[in-house]
Amino acid sequence: xxxxxxxxxxxxxxxxxxxxxxxxxxxxxxxxxxxxxxxxxxxxxxxxxxxxxxxxxxxxxxxxxxxxxxxxxxxxxxxxxxxxxxxxxxxxxxxxxxxxxxxxxxxxxxxxxxxxxxxxxxxxxxxxxxxxxxxxxxxxxxxxxxxxxxxxxxxxxxxxxxxxxxxxxxxxxxxxxxxxxxxxxxxxxxxxxxxxxxxxxxxxxxxxxxxxxxxxxxxxxxxxxxxxxxxxxxxxxxxxxxxxxxxxxxxxxxxxxxxxxxxxxxxxxxxxxxxxxxxxxxxxxxxxxxxxxxxxxxxxxxxxxxxxxxxxxxxxxxxxxxxxxxxxxxxxxxxxxxxxxxxxxxxxxxxxxxxxxxxxxxxxxxxxxxxxxxxxxxxxxxxxxxxxxxxxxxxx
Amino acid sequence: xxxxxxxxxxxxxxxxxxxxxxxxxxxxxxxxxxxxxxxxxxxxxxxxxxxxxxxxxxxxxxxxxxxxxxxxxxxxxxxxxxxxxxxxxxxxxxxxxxxxxxxxxxxxxxxxxxxxxxxxxxxxxxxxxxxxxxxxxxxxxxxxxxxxxxxxxxxxxxxxxxxxxxxxxxxxxxxxxxxxxxxxxxxxxxxxxxxxxxxxxxxxxxxxxxxxxxxxxxxxxxxxxxxxxxxxxxxxxxxxxxxxxxxxxxxxxxxxxxxxxxxxxxxxxxxxxxxxxxxxxxxxxxxxxxxxxxxxxxxxxxxxxxxxxxxxxxxxxxxxxxxxxxxxxxxxxxxxxxxxxxxxxxxxxxxxxxxxxxxxxxxxxxxxxxxxxxxxxxxxxxxxxxxxxxxxxxxxxxxxxxxxxxxxxxxxxxxxxxxxxxxxxxxxxxxxxxxxxxxxxxxxxxxxxxxxxxxxxxxxxxxxxxxxxxxxxxxxxxxxxxxxxxxxxxxxxxxxxxxxxxxxxxxxxxxx
Numbered sequence: 001x002x003x004x005x006x007x008x009x010x011x012x013x014x015x016x017x018x019x020x021x022x023x024x025x026x027x028x029x030x031x032x033x034x035x036x037x038x039x040x041x042x043x044x045x046x047x048x049x050x051x052x053x054x055x056x057x058x059x060x061x062x063x064x065x066x067x068x069x070x071x072x073x074x075x076x077x078x079x080x081x082x083x084x085x086x087x088x089x090x091x092x093x094x095x096x097x098x099x100x101x102x103x104x105x106x107x108x109x110x111x112x113x114x115x116x117x118x119x120x121x122x123x124x125x126x127x128x129x130x131x132x133x134x135x136x137x138x139x140x141x142x143x144x145x146x147x148x149x150x151x152x153x154x155x156x157x158x159x160x161x162x163x164x165x166x167x168x169x170x171x172x173x174x175x176x177x178x179x180x181x182x183x184x185x186x187x188x189x190x191x192x193x194x195x196x197x198x199x200x201x202x203x204x205x206x207x208x209x210x211x212x213x214x215x216x217x218x219x220x221x222x223x224x225x226x227x228x229x230x231x232x233x234x235x236x237x238x239x240x241x242x243x244x245x246x247x248x249x250x251x252x253x254x255x256x257x258x259x260x261x262x263x264x265x266x267x268x269x270x271x272x273x274x275x276x277x278x279x280x281x282x283x284x285x286x287x288x289x290x291x292x293x294x295x296x297x298x299x300x301x302x303x304x305x306x307x308x309x310x311x312x313x314x315x316x317x318x319x320x321x322x323x324x325x326x327x328x329x330x331x332x333x334x335x336x337x338x339x340x341x342x343x344x345x346x347x348x349x350x351x352x353x354x355x356x357x358x359x360x361x362x363x364x365x366x367x368x369x370x371x372x373x374x375x376x377x378x379x380x381x382x383x384x385x386x387x388x389x390x391x392x393x394x395x396x
Numbered sequence: 397x398x399x400x401x402x403x404x405x406x407x408x409x410x411x412x413x414x415x416x417x418x419x420x421x422x423x424x425x426x427x428x429x430x431x432x433x434x435x436x437x438x439x440x441x442x443x444x445x446x447x448x449x450x451x452x453x454x455x456x457x458x459x460x461x462x463x464x465x466x467x468x469x470x471x472x473x474x475x476x477x478x479x480x481x482x483x484x485x486x487x488x489x490x491x492x493x494x495x496x497x498x499x500x501x502x503x504x505x506x507x508x509x510x511x512x513x514x515x516x517x518x519x520x521x522x523x524x525x526x527x528x529x530x531x532x533x534x535x536x537x538x539x540x541x542x543x544x545x546x547x548x549x550x551x552x553x554x555x556x557x558x559x560x561x562x563x564x565x566x567x568x569x570x571x572x573x574x575x576x577x578x579x580x581x582x583x584x585x586x587x588x589x590x591x592x593x594x595x596x597x598x599x600x601x602x603x604x605x606x607x608x609x610x611x612x613x614x615x616x617x618x619x620x621x622x623x624x625x626x627x628x629x630x631x632x633x634x635x636x637x638x639x640x641x642x643x644x645x646x647x648x649x650x651x652x653x654x655x656x657x658x659x660x661x662x663x664x665x666x667x668x669x670x671x672x673x674x675x676x677x678x679x680x681x682x683x684x685x686x687x688x689x690x691x692x693x694x695x696x697x698x699x700x701x702x703x704x705x706x707x708x709x710x711x712x713x714x715x716x717x718x719x720x721x722x723x724x725x726x727x728x729x730x731x732x733x734x735x736x737x738x739x740x741x742x743x744x745x746x747x748x749x750x751x752x753x754x755x756x757x758x759x760x761x762x763x764x765x766x767x768x769x770x771x772x773x774x775x776x777x778x779x780x781x782x783x784x785x786x787x788x789x790x791x792x793x794x795x796x797x798x799x800x801x802x803x804x805x806x807x808x809x810x811x812x813x814x815x816x817x818x819x820x821x822x823x824x825x826x827x828x829x830x831x832x833x834x835x836x837x838x839x840x841x842x843x844x845x846x847x848x849x850x851x852x853x854x855x856x857x858x859x860x861x862x863x864x865x866x867x868x869x870x871x872x873x874x875x876x877x878x879x880x881x882x883x884x885x886x887x888x889x890x891x892x893x894x895x896x897x898x899x900x901x902x903x904x905x906x907x908x
Contacts, residue, residue, distance in 0.1 A: 072692055073692075076692045076696070077696070097697065098695045098696075098697045098698070127696075130696050130697070130699075130700045131696035131699075133691060133696070133699050133700055133703045134685075134686055134690070134691020134692065134699055134703070135691065135692065275657075277655075277658075277692065277693070278655075278658055278692060278693045278694070278695070278873075280695045280696055280697075281695070282658060282695070283658075283695075283872065286658075
């Protein structure tokens, strides 16, 4: 009988984090022990924006999809057209239930002809297996078999090159390449969760420690830092990316009607391709497109400097009218010098360029205060420097 | 070259023919494509030995719905009508039954039988009202569905307080307990128990065997034999359909239903492509989804439901050419014109069912027999006879598979067990053929060899027959419909699924 592991799991980089950790602030992510912040979230954040930050994303769920029907299978599973995603390319997509509501988002790595990896925050083995009925595909959960490291920031390309990853200068955003470092195979993709120049490295757990050490040696002089989830979360909001559980609730976990969101309601219209063959949610989404959506995701630039955590959103400054939505993620953005937030509001409110009002709550010596703040709906991410796309990247 | 039709029906089973005929009557240009050389699907008469023929699938006509016949203007000549049911006893003390009376049992049982049949008829009548209309969609919010649902509720309420309570109680009940509470004759209980479970994957003690009994009554409490067998019914329907303008092409298997940009556009055959915005599948739901269209054209939740549709057949079909009628004490020669049951008791039926749960055949199978040659001389040479038997239970997924040896073993066992009730039977056999559920699947293209194209059970009944999302004959793929036994109300030669499907299609067109 195989032994069943009890308690939290350790990622292949756990020992490395433990060695540099000074705060001892940890939490569970997908069953693994991960670090909130090893020494100072602010400094870690600035490493993302000004140098190189290294984040352990091994707990991400990773599913390998292979077989003759792998491409057709994924094309039916997700809303995006996977048939145009060539080998060596990565695509961001969402997948929906039959009602056209988003179950999760994730990235699809076309590793090799007909060989794919899907990375997602949630666990989807059952949903993926059900969707495989009638297709000649094999689905393996390889979460524990692949160690993953995000190396992000303006100097990340230089650091990786110095570490021995040669030839990355030609890797375009959302491209992937199979490399070797000292005889150890590493798949490098130009992807990330920070909205900046950055890479993700995928390797065997056995090689994880050695590769970590090589990268840190190479980055020593350019301010490389290991970062925890707190710093990453701030950069995620700046980049305007969605977090499952915040910007949307996975459709298979919602109980009440109207609590899940369609791709249209998350500003992901560009991911829904009605010109491709049938996919999960197609009929419902076509109907929604015809009738109009209920919700709209908004990116808000808010006056003042108090983060609008959990704020209600109003169409006017006066609260006499009922609220039209709420903020789902909020932060003061150091790099943009702006008070930013993501939120969900009822249509037709929230068109880019319009003004909304948020009710900000804050505490002063036990007593709660509230304040109406003007919020401008902006289009696109708050932080999107040109260098994130530049190929080859600038050297440091 | 492609030819364009208003509708293409895949499969010329009786329901396909009914549907095609009704659409043509409404002015549509309809094409029916049949893979086999003859029409009728499992309602077909064919030779099985030199000079002998038999209704190879369904062997008795339970109730072709009068409304279907009227709508099409078809009349089916019958050789014997309202056939009596005879529960055979090894000792010669048979029980003779019709729709109200039982003879050969104690006075108490006779009275109880009449009461039971009247009681059953009340509920069967309620179910019968639901046969000839598509079930409403639940939670659709549409006015039409709400009205239909309200009418269903009204029908239920009109049963009266006591009967409504009884009905709600008996829906999930097993028939074994009910029979035990009412009767003392084992033979009588065995006969009703067998009728309740024939064609399903249940024993009399399985929950839900009460509703299948009522279903049987509501589709045909009485049984008849059409002149020329069940094939003649199909031929009459095909003839009428052609007279109404339907084109029927036999020997034209459909290789696939063609989908383009999320909707059906036609079918592909070896003879080329036929185009139509509407394709109506008379095939069972699994064959339709996985064999004809392809899973990728449906959403995964729906595919999963269809994949898990319970459709494992348990009935084998035995066809025997006889040199003469067997001699059974207490039975006159004309009694062979009835429907003969071989099931000693309800427990015998339950025991016959037990092994199939584990992929094995009954060692003591139970039988429904008919001798079509007794009332119709077209089945056998003069003086000779044909026996057609439903043999239960034989699992579709037999442990070890249906090898020639396994088939021969069950064939022998069936004849040996029958001989306990029909003396010297094996001496009279000139030729004999056994069709296992696997053979029935191969011959008639029914998934799992299941007579109802999918188990008749509460989880696959009315609103959710065959599965949620396709219970109104419309598949969740624009232009694709179902009209076979897999849909409401289910199998048997009733014509109701084909009729209802045609109504849905025409109604949908009118509302546009």
